[in-house]
Each structure stands twice: as C-alpha cells, then as structure tokens.
Amino acid sequence: MRQLGGRVHALKTFHSFLNARSMGYRGGISSPLSAPDACSRLSAYLSYGCISMREVVQQTRAHMAEMPQQASRHRAGLAAFTSRLYWHCHFIQKLESEPEIEWRNMHQGYDDLREHDFNVEYFEALKEARTGWPMVDACVTMLRETGWLNFRMRAMLVSVAAYPLWLHWRPVGEWLATQFLDYEPGIHWSQLQMQSGTTGINTTRVYNPIKQAQDHDPYGKFVRRWLPYMRPVPDSWLFEPWLMPDQQKNKLGLSCHITEPLVDLASATRESKQRLHARRKQPDTIDGKKAVIDKHASRKSMPSRQKTSSTKRLNQSQLGFDF
Numbered sequence: 559m560r561q562l563g564g565r566v567h568a569l570k571t572f573h574s575f576l577n578a579r580s581m582g583y584r585g586g587i588s589s590p591l592s593a594p595d596a597c598s599r600l601s602a603y604l605s606y607g608c609i610s611m612r613e614v615v616q617q618t619r620a621h622m623a624e625m626p627q628q629a630s631r632h633r634a635g636l637a638a639f640t641s642r643l644y645w646h647c648h649f650i651q652k653l654e655s656e657p658e659i660e661w662r663n664m665h666q667g668y669d670d671l672r673e674h675d676f677n678v679e680y681f682e683a684l685k686e687a688r689t690g691w692p693m694v695d696a697c698v699t700m701l702r703e704t705g706w707l708n709f710r711m712r713a714m715l716v717s718v719a720a721y722p723l724w725l726h727w728r729p730v731g732e733w734l735a736t737q738f739l740d741y742e743p744g745i746h747w748s749q750l751q752m753q754s755g756t757t758g759i760n761t762t763r764v765y766n767p768i769k770q771a772q773d774h775d776p777y778g779k780f781v782r783r784w785l786p787y788m789r790p791v792p793d794s795w796l797f798e799p800w801l802m803p804d805q806q807k808n809k810l811g812l813s814c815h816i817t818e819p820l821v822d823l824a825s826a827t828r829e830s831k832q833r834l835h836a837r838r839k840q841p842d843t844i845d846g847k848k849a850v851i852d853k854h855a856s857r858k859s860m861p862s863r864q865k866t867s868s869t870k871r872l873n874q875s876q877l878g879f880d881f
C-alpha cells in the first residue's frame with residue numbers, strides 16, 4: 559500500500575494534484591480520511607529527489623497564473639500548498655544552521671526533562687499499536703502499511719508520546735524515521751522537538767487523541783478500517799471503547815482486544831504539562847530563549863493586515879516565531 563517510486567509516478571501524482579485534487583486541499587488535509595487524496599502526496603518524491611522543489615514551485619505558480627478568476631477554491635488550495643513548500647525549506651535550513659538538533663534539545667534549558675524517565679513498555683506498546691486509544695493505534699497501523707500519515711496525525715502521535723506517555727523525542731523520532739517513506743531529517747527533527755515542547759520558542763500544542771477522533775473520524779470509518787477489532791464496536795463506544803461494560807465486550811468477543819489505555823489521559827497530560835511549564839518558567843530557560851530565536855526564528859516581521867494579500871499573510875505568519 560506504499561506509493562510507487564520514480565519520476566513517472568512523481569509527475570503523475572503532481573499533475574493529478576495540480577489539476578484536480580488540490581480543490582480539496584483546504585478543509586481536506588486534517589482528517590486522515592480525506593487527507594490521502596486531498597494532500598499533494600509529493601513528500602516522498604521530494605525527499606528522494608524524483609521531483610525538485612523548484613519544479614514544483616514554478617509549475618504551481620504557472621498553473622495558478624492561468625486559472626480563471628472564478629476558480630477560488632482551487633486557487634486557495636494551491637496557495638495553501640505553496641505555503642507548505644516554503645515551510646519545507648525553512649525547516650531544512652534550521653538543520654543546516656544547527657545539525658546538532660538531530661540529537662539534542664534545540665533549547666538546552668529542557669535538557670534532562672524526559673531523558674531519565676523513558677518507559678520502554680510504553681514505547682513498545684506505541685510501536686505495536688497497543689496504546690488503547692483507537693485513533694493512535696489506527697494511525698500507527700496505517701503508517702506501518704502505507705509509510706505515510708498526514709501532518710495532524712503525525713503531530714498527534716508525537717504529542718501522545720511526549721505528554722501522556724512522557725517519552726523523549728529522540729527514540730520516538732528514530733522509530734518514526736524508519737516508518738515514514740518521506741523521511742526528511744530537516745523537517746522531521748524540528749517537528750519532533752516542536753511537538754515535544756523542547757524548542758522553547760513554540761506554543762505547547764497537545765493533541766488529545768479522543769478529541770481528534772471525535773473531530774476527524776466521527777463515524778469511526780478510519781479506526782474501523784485500520785483496526786478490524788473495532789468493527790463490531792457500537793458507535794456509542796467508539797471513542798472510549800474500554801468503558802464498555804464487560805458483559806457487552808464478552809458478547810461481541812472483544813475482551814482480548816479492547817484494553818484500558820496505558821495511562822489516564824487527563825491526569826497524565828496535566829502532570830506532564832505542569833513539568834514542562836515549570837521548566838519554562840525557570841530564569842535560565844527564559845534567558846536561553848533569545849539565542850534560539852536569534853538562530854532559528856524567521857527573520858520576516860509580521861505584516862500589517864491591511865497591506866498584505868491573504869496568501870502572503872499565511873506564508874509569513876506560519877514562518878513566524880509561533881510556528
């Protein structure tokens with residue numbers, strides 16, 4: 559179920575996106591149900607060099623220039639896609655500027671935060687799709703089969719690893735690097751650190767896997783596709799199936815598949831956020847933040863809303879400090 563390699567497939571994928579699929583880009587990239595079609599799917603081809611970044615940017619601009627004025631949805635999709643191409647280069651530049659971020663915290667004020675607490679059993683359960691949260695386990699299974707996941711689900715996996723499971727980003731990143739067909743160190747290691755809160759310059763983003771399932775897979779189509787044991791689970795128990803009464807589990811033959819999650823999500827997440835925020839408030843950590851901003855944050859200043867087009871605004875704000 560993996561994408562096929564080579565330039566012919568790269569061009570075919572690119573043209574189907576430019577001509578049609580990009581119409582679903584805005585609004586389609588967050589759900590793991592729509593994302594496989596709505597996203598460009600160019601990442602592996604870019605990583606392996608089957609297609610070049612210049613080629614993609616120039617052809618996309620040429621295509622947009624020829625589009626009729628009324629094609630606003632299509633244009634918006636391609637504009638949002640183009641902004642991601644800027645991010646690609648922005649992230650690769652971070653690693654070029656500081657190659658050490660592949661193995662040590664971008665902000666060293668976060669050293670020794672998670673390093674000595676690594677729970678091997680949690681890590682093994684995550685890799686084997688046995689966390690107990692159906693959305694997480696379905697994503698790990700999809701990744702294993704296809705080598706690809708959309709951005710939001712990648713971020714959710716890392717967030718679950720980093721907060722409720724309190725796993726250090728480095729082993730998690732090494733494992734994911736072997737799973738992603740599009741492994742690109744520049745993007746990968748910065749994202750791992752951002753989603754784990756160790757860059758010191760990004761807002762803490764914690765993705766709740768139960769809420770992600772409610773928002774992006776409300777009818778359980780995704781989890782039922784990738785986790786066959788979820789198919790007989792009634793809709794009312796889709797998001798927290800472990801709460802189903804034992805009698806019902808036994809009747810449906812689910813007792814050996816459906817287990818309590820590894821940790822209590824709410825309390826484990828609360829505790830890890832407190833640990834991170836306590837570190838964030840320390841004077842040394844506050845002092846160290848400026849050096850990270852000087853080295854890694856975008857040099858572009860935030861534009862005033864009136865003067866800039868929406869596309870340019872999107873590009874610039876997402877390259878800013880808070881991305």
Ligand SMILES: Cc1cc2nc3c(=O)[nH]c(=O)nc-3n(C[C@H](O)[C@H](O)[C@H](O)COP(=O)(O)OP(=O)(O)OC[C@H]3O[C@@H](n4cnc5c(N)ncnc54)[C@H](O)[C@@H]3O)c2cc1C
Pocket residue numbers: 587597598599600601602604605639642643645646647649707708709710712713716738740741742743745746749750753
């Ligand atoms: C923890 C984590 C690890 C990631 N590791 C990788 C990786 O190893 N390789 C990789 O290519 N992407 C990585 N990404 C970014 C993103 O998830 C993928 O680029 C995207 O899902 C690839 O699918 P696509 O080509 O259809 O994306 P589209 O949405 O169509 O985007 C087009 C291109 O823009 C670039 N891009 C998209 N999103 C981002 C982003 N957030 N940051 C930087 N560039 C971006 C990619 O080159 C992508 O091919 C990671 C994200 C997270 C949260």
